[in-house]
Structures are given as structure tokens and as C-alpha cells.
Amino acid sequence: MTESYESQHGDVSNLELTRYTPESRIRHPISLLKEMWHDLKASRELAWRLFIRDISAQYRQTALGYFWAIFPPLVSSMVFILLRSSTMIDARQIGVGIPYPAYVMMGATFYYLFVDALNAPLKVITESKMILTKINLPREALILSAMGDALFSFTIKCILLVGIMIYYGVSVYWTVIFLPIPLIGLLLMGTMVGVLLIPLGLLYKDVQSALMIATSGLIFLTPVAYLPSTQGTLGHIMRINPITPLLMGAKDLVIRGIPEDLPTFFLVFGLTLGFLFIGWIIYRLALPIIIERIGA
Amino acid sequence: MNEPLVKVEHLGKKFCRRLKRSLWYGVRDIGSELIGSRKSRSKLRKDEFWALKDVNFEIYKGELVGLIGANGAGKTTLLKLLSGLIKPDEGEIAIRGKIQALIALGAGFNPILTGRENIYINGAVLGFSKREMDKLLQEIMDFSEMAEFIDMPVQSYSSGMHVRLGFAVAVNLKPDILIVDEVLAVGDASFRRKARNKMMELLHSGISVLFVSHNMALVSSLTSRCIYLDKGQVKAVGPSDEITSIYLSDSIKKAKANQKETHGQLMHSAYMTMPDLFILHDLRLSNQQGVQTEEFSTFDDIKITFVMEFVKELENVLLAINIRDQVDDVVISSSKLRLDSKPNKGLVTVECNMEKNRFREGNYNIGFYVLDFDGGGLYKTHAAVTFTIIADMSIIKHNDPTKGFVVMDSSWKVFDDAHT
Numbered sequence: 001m002t003e004s005y006e007s008q009h010g011d012v013s014n015l016e017l018t019r020y021t022p023e024s025r026i027r028h029p030i031s032l033l034k035e036m037w038h039d040l041k042a043s044r045e046l047a048w049r050l051f052i053r054d055i056s057a058q059y060r061q062t063a064l065g066y067f068w069a070i071f072p073p074l075v076s077s078m079v080f081i082l083l084r085s086s087t088m089i090d091a092r093q094i095g096v097g098i099p100y101p102a103y104v105m106m107g108a109t110f111y112y113l114f115v116d117a118l119n120a121p122l123k124v125i126t127e128s129k130m131i132l133t134k135i136n137l138p139r140e141a142l143i144l145s146a147m148g149d150a151l152f153s154f155t156i157k158c159i160l161l162v163g164i165m166i167y168y169g170v171s172v173y174w175t176v177i178f179l180p181i182p183l184i185g186l187l188l189m190g191t192m193v194g195v196l197l198i199p200l201g202l203l204y205k206d207v208q209s210a211l212m213i214a215t216s217g218l219i220f221l222t223p224v225a226y227l228p229s230t231q232g233t234l235g236h237i238m239r240i241n242p243i244t245p246l247l248m249g250a251k252d253l254v255i256r257g258i259p260e261d262l263p264t265f266f267l268v269f270g271l272t273l274g275f276l277f278i279g280w281i282i283y284r285l286a287l288p289i290i291i292e293r294i295g296a
Numbered sequence: 297m298n299e300p301l302v303k304v305e306h307l308g309k310k311f312c313r314r315l316k317r318s319l320w321y322g323v324r325d326i327g328s329e330l331i332g333s334r335k336s337r338s339k340l341r342k343d344e345f346w347a348l349k350d351v352n353f354e355i356y357k358g359e360l361v362g363l364i365g366a367n368g369a370g371k372t373t374l375l376k377l378l379s380g381l382i383k384p385d386e387g388e389i390a391i392r393g394k395i396q397a398l399i400a401l402g403a404g405f406n407p408i409l410t411g412r413e414n415i416y417i418n419g420a421v422l423g424f425s426k427r428e429m430d431k432l433l434q435e436i437m438d439f440s441e442m443a444e445f446i447d448m449p450v451q452s453y454s455s456g457m458h459v460r461l462g463f464a465v466a467v468n469l470k471p472d473i474l475i476v477d478e479v480l481a482v483g484d485a486s487f488r489r490k491a492r493n494k495m496m497e498l499l500h501s502g503i504s505v506l507f508v509s510h511n512m513a514l515v516s517s518l519t520s521r522c523i524y525l526d527k528g529q530v531k532a533v534g535p536s537d538e539i540t541s542i543y544l545s546d547s548i549k550k551a552k553a554n555q556k557e558t559h560g561q562l563m564h565s566a567y568m569t570m571p572d573l574f575i576l577h578d579l580r581l582s583n584q585q586g587v588q589t590e591e592f593s594t595f596d597d598i599k600i601t602f603v604m605e606f607v608k609e610l611e612n613v614l615l616a617i618n619i620r621d622q623v624d625d626v627v628i629s630s631s632k633l634r635l636d637s638k639p640n641k642g643l644v645t646v647e648c649n650m651e652k653n654r655f656r657e658g659n660y661n662i663g664f665y666v667l668d669f670d671g672g673g674l675y676k677t678h679a680a681v682t683f684t685i686i687a688d689m690s691i692i693k694h695n696d697p698t699k700g701f702v703v704m705d706s707s708w709k710v711f712d713d714a715h716t
Contacts, residue, residue, distance in 0.1 A: 015301075015393035015472060020377065022384050026332040046420035053417060057408050135397070136380040137421040199326055203319045286326040292311075292382040293322040 025285060036140075036284065043141035050145035054124070055152055069156040072115075073108035080104045080225035098255055099168040107224035109161045110186060110250045113154045114243055115215045117190025120146035122201045122208060129202075133291050139284065147191055154183075175253045182250035182265070189246065189272045195279035199286040202294060223248060242268050300354035301392050301473055301504050302378065307351040308386030309373055313343045337385040347373045348528045351387070355473070355504050360495070362515040362536055363508045364543050365525035366550070371508055374525065375475055378506075393472025396422065407451035411442060411461055414450055418465050432468050439494070440464035441487075460487055467494050474498065477508045492518070510623050512540040513656075513699050547622065548659055548684050568676040573610070574666055577643075578603040579680050590681070592653060593688040594703055600648040600662065600681075609641040612669035617648060620661045620678065627655065627701065654702045657687040 025032045062068065081101055124146040131137065165172070201207035221237050228238040228248065238244050245265045252259040259265055312318035321341060328335060340346070348370045355361050365371050376382050377389060379397040405414045415436055419429040437443040440460040445453065453461070466474065476495070495505055495518070509515050515522060515536060522539035524532040526546070532539050566576075582588045584597040592598055600617065616631035630648065661679035668674050687703070694706045 018380065018391045018395075020380055020384055020389040020391075022337055022386060023334075024329045024332045026330065027334075042423050045423070045425055046417070049417045049420040053406060053409055053413065056413075057406065131421070133381065135421055138423075141420075200323070203322050282326075282330060285329045288381065288383045289322055289325045289329065292376075293318050 026281070032281070032284075036280065039138040040140045043138035043144060046138060046141035047144035047148065050124070050128075050141060051148035051152075054127075054145060054149050066156050069153040070160045073105065073112045073157055074160070076108045076111075076219055076224070077101065077104040080108075084225075098170045102164050102168040102170050103251075103255075104225045105161055105164050106251060106254065107247065108219075109154070109157045110183070110247055111219060111222060111224045111243070112157060113150065113183060114186040114190040114247075115218075116150035116153050117147065117187045118194045118215065119190075119211065120150045121191060121194035121198055122211070124149065125198055125202060126208075129294065132287075133294065139287055140280075143191065143195060143280075143283070146194070147187060150187060150190065154187075170255070172254050173257050175257050178258075179250060179253050181269075182246045182253065185246040185265075185269045185272060186243070186250070188276055189243065189268075192272055192276040192279050195276065195283050198283055199290060202290045218243075242271075298356055299392070300356050302353075302355040302506075303390045304351055304353050304378075304387070305389075306387035307348055307374075307377065307384055307389060308338070308346060309348040309370075309377060309382070310337075310340060310344045310385050311347045311373075312341075313345065317343050346528050348377070349386075351525075351528075351530050353523050353530060353533055355506060357504055358499055358502050359521065360499050360505045360507060360519045362519035362522035362539075363506055363525065364510070364512070364515055364522060364540065365531075366547065369525040370528040371525055372477075373528075375477065375506075375508065378475065391473065394422070394470075395473040395475065396466050396469060396471030397475040397477075405450045405458065405462070408449050410449055411446040411453070415446075415461075415465055419469065422469050422471075424469065436461075436464045436468050439468065439490075456484060456487070463491055467491075467498060471503060473504045473506070475506045475508070512544055512622075512658075513701070516540040517699060544658060548686075566675055566677040566680075568673050570674045571607075573607050573668070574674040575605040575607065576602065576664070576666075576675055576680075577605060579662075579664070581681060581683055590683045592655075592683060592685055594685065594692055595652045595654070595688070598650045598653050598683070600650075602646045602648075602664070603643065604646065604666070605643050606641050610668050610670075610674075613674075614665075614667040614669065615646060616665040616667070618663045618665075619655075620663060621701075622658055622660075627660065653685070654704055655685045656700060656703050657685055659684050 025035075058065075058068075064071075081104060084100060121143055124142050125132065128142055132139075132142075197207055197211065201211075221234070222241055222243050223238055224247070228235065228244055245259075245261060245268045249259040249265045312321055321344075351370075351374065353361075363371055363374070373382075375397055377384055378391070379395055406417070409417070412433070415433060416426065416429050419432065420426075424432070437446055440457075440463070442457060442461055442464070445457065450458070450461075463476075466476075474495075495507075499505060507515065507519055519536045522532075522534065522536040523530060524539050524543050532542055578601075580588050580601045581590055581592075582599045582601065583592060584599075602615075606613075612634060614631060614633050616629065618626045618629035621627050630650075632646075632648075660683055662681050662683070663678040664675070664680040665673070665677075666675040692703055692705075694708060695703050
């Protein structure tokens, strides 16, 4: 082989080597972590594109468009307001200090950030099934774009919430500047549960149906429209409900100041990050197996 | 010595026949994947079978390799393994460089987004930044000749436009290895030629192409080396001319075996029948000696004899046939308007004689269509009967019966200058 041919066509050994073997990647944790980091970086551009695609596609094929983002918290809030007016909810217990509709709307808006983040991963992945079974892409991108979808929908809800707060003349505490922290917590916690459900949810459609029922029931077990009660079964559930510290923390930062139970708050936050990481690993390892089962 | 770009060793992949069990195996596989189980996956569980078993081959830089095999031979599974979509159960794949697989073209397109948006998404999938894609966009639009449609949603594209755009995106993203799956079989002739030239250009610049196709003429003319998959195993690897002719003779054998099974099921092959108006009783093929056969040699006459019954009297009846090759392309078609003189009622025998056939070697299906001008279709089938052409090398001169679409007699003369 002549030298000029060598330089033009090059030696193949300088090209990146990819190997596919039956062995589980978890046996090589270091290289697994490197791959995860590499794919996360590589998926930013794609995630952005997918996000833009989802947003514009959503807008194009619906009559009401972005209204669907504010619909769920609005309906839930009205339910609570009705319940309260018919004294189903004890008014004394709600010593919230701000007009009730604003309080409920705030709780519902924050709660639906969690719910949207929970539903988005499975939804995005199901919608991308076609691409997933045909193209090998950095799969982290789908999760990132799912988080983007949830955040986008939250932003729209926030516009409504701010409008309502202004209408009722609610004055917010200076601690509102820390609000992004519990919100990120809610986003990550929702994403974490959503990602953990992907493997099973892709194989069995039952998961998606169960999820719908679960999230519509969960709103009553979470202190969305009232303070967490201290007694009874409901009080007990609310105390162990991991959403409670994040949600109450967010609400406190807006209308009361620094939340009292900071250790619990950060414990939940830390656990969320930990489980999200575990969910990410499971997601990576499970996806090739799932694609094989659903992509025939 | 040069190292191969793609090296596949003892590759095996198993699938499960039943969906529910398959899903359950999936759950268990995820479990053992997570605990990092070292248990070998070489054993078949209930309802499982090997979709691929002990597959070995290599592809070198700048090589165009064909991948052929009947439907279900494992081609798509192999492509999915190569592109890293699914994990092998046995063996190993080592790939150097970026691989770009066109498994069913345009599959990565989102129908409600425009062509332009889809180009950017496809680019992002392969790790291209927006700025890099801005530069490539013009090239992609020029190559696909889609500039005027680029801002239309992809769902309004014709299938040919889909293919053009998909191919243009794939080749312009400059992979090291390109997998092309049946691309050149669709699209119009001028684009096919262009795509072919582009592939050759890419090969020249050092990329490797794995070309998957059912079109043996194309495979043998494009590729130098060929991998023949049969029932999940590599049946043969070698020079394309040799391998494609092995494949063709295998498929002829298979078709013959099938023919015996399906004999006498004329009514079943039709996708449209009106038994209260028209019945096809018999359809026979025979050669110039009047011998009934489904196997013809080059330049034999092929006579089709139909025995049909018009249950009610019909006036304007059109009979038509077309003959399709293995890849379902119509090679010829012929029709007859009105059945002369006789009233179209009762039993009628019709003959269609094709003198000196010029079909190339292979299997052909005869489609048969009966239409009533006043009432629409009476009988339609794409494959009323199948016949086989076996090339007779003693009478074909200067013509390769496995290439091209038809064979013909040709003669060459060589003159020395003094003669002219």
C-alpha cells in the first residue's frame, strides 16, 4: 500500500471502537459511568430538538393548544374550592393566611409539576417508540426532553398562578427567591419515579393506566389544598408521603418564609437524586432488552 | 494488515414466539442484567428460537458488501444488532467508527413536522450540532431535490420523497459505515442512479457500505462480496456473482416446493372475487410442444390457458394479465378487451400465447384481472400461478441471464481498421 493511500484512507485504528457483547455492562462500572456521562453530554442537542418538536407538535395538533397545560390544576382547584364551600374541608384547619383560591391554585400548580414530570418520561418514550426501535440514539435525550416538557407546561401554569396571586393581592415573602430549589426537587422526584417505571411501562401497558388512577388519587393524599393534618390515617400518610416536604417547602417559601423542617427537606432531596441515578442506570441497561421485545 | 471496520464473531440472537412469554422473559432479562449475572444465555427457553446463530463475517474499509437472504432469514435482526439497538445473546460485534443504519428509510421522521425540522432532528440523533447541520442542509436539499418541499410536513410527502430525503440525510452525515436497506429499489430511475453514484463516491472516499436487498441483479452488479443468510445462519460468503446465483437457485427450489402445496387453490389466491358473476375454473401453462409445465427455458413460448365461467351475461369484459418478478416489479402486462364474437356467458376457454419469452432467470408470478366495464372488478389476483425461467446458456449469447431485466440475443462483430 502506498503512503498517499495510507494518508488519504487512513488507518482504521484511530476510529472509535464500539463493542457489543452479551455481557452485562454493570460488570464494568467505571466504563459504564463514562458512557453515561458521554451520552448525557451527547444528548443535549438532541434533547433540545426533541423538546422543540414536542412543544410545536403538541401545539399543532390540538384545538386548545397550551390551554391543556393549565386545565388539570384549574379543575383540581375548583374541586377543592367547591369542597370547602360545602364544608367538606374544615375551614378552620386552613389557617393559611392568604385567600383560599390563590392558596389552592399554588398548591395544585406545584403538585402538577411533580405529576407532569412523572408522566412525561413514559409518554415521551412511548411516542418515540418508532425512532427508538430504528435508530440508536443517546437515550438520555428522551428523559431530558421529557423534563423540558414538564417544565414548559409548568411555566404556562405559573403565568396563570401569578395572575391569580396578583388578583387576590397576595404579597409574597422574600424567601421566594429560593423557590427554584423545591421546584427542582419536585421535577426530579417526578422524573425519578417516571424513569423507574419506564422498563415495566414499556413492556406492559397496564402501567400507564395504573399511573393515571394513581396520580388522580394521590392529590388527596398530598397537602395540596390544606396544611398536612397532624392526626388520623390521612395525617399519617401525609407525613410519610415524600412529596409533602418538597411541596410544603415550596409553599412556605412563597408565603411564610424558610420551611421549619429543613433536614427532612434535604433528606428527601438527596434521596431523590440517589434514586434518580439508580433509575438512570436501570433505564440504560433495560432499554436494549425492551426494544428487542417491542420492536418486532 | 488492515483491520476490519466491522468484525462479527459467533454472533447469536434468540427470539420468542409468543408475545406474553416474550415480555416476561424481558422482565427477567432486565433483572439478570441489573444484578450482572454471568449466566450464559446460550440455552433456549420455552418458545424461543435462534433468529441468528453463529454468524461470522468482516467488512473492511472501502468495501461494499451485499447482505441477502429470504424474508425471515435474520437480516433485519442482524442490522439491529450492528447498529446497537439490541444486545447479542452470544458472540461479539466490534465496530470501528460511526455507523449509520437506514433500517426502513425515513422511519426516523416525525410525520407532522416539516422536512427541515426532521433533518435537524436526524442530525442531532447522530450527534451533529445545529451549526454543523446548517452547513449540511443545503447539500441535503440539493441532493434530495426537495428544496421546495422542505418546509412541508413530512406526512404530505410521497413515499419516493421520503426515500430521497432519508437517503440524502444518511449519506450527507458522513458515517464510516453505512447500512442501506432496500433503498435503491424505490424511488424513480433518475434518483436511483444518483443514489448509486453517490454510494460509489462514498466508497471511494473510504467508507464501507453494507447493502441489503432482494434484488439480485442490483446486488451482483453493485457489490463485490456478499453474505447470504439463511434461517439465521450464514449459508455462504464470497464473490457476489457466485453467492447471488446460489441464492437464486435456492429460491427457485423453494418456490417449486411451495407450488406443489398450493396447486388447485386458484380461488384462494384472488384478493377479489365475485363468484355469482365470474368463476375461474382452471389456469394452465404450457410450452410450444403443448406440454403442461411451470418451468420454461429461455426463448420458450409460454401459453396460458384459462378456463372461466361467466355466470351471467356480460358485455364489456376486459381480461388482463401482468407478470411480476421476485421483487414484485411488473415486467410486462397484456390485456384483451371483449371476448370476440361469443356472448360472454357460460364456460369460455381463453388462451394467451407469449412467443419466445425474454425473461431473465428467476421466478415470476402471473397476475390475472377480469373487469366488467359496467360493474367494476370481477376477479383479481396478483399471483394466479407462478412459473420459473431457467437460463439456457447454449442459446443466450453475450448476455448474462442473471443480470438486467430481460435477456436478448445480441451479436458482436469486430472489424479491423482496413475493413472500414
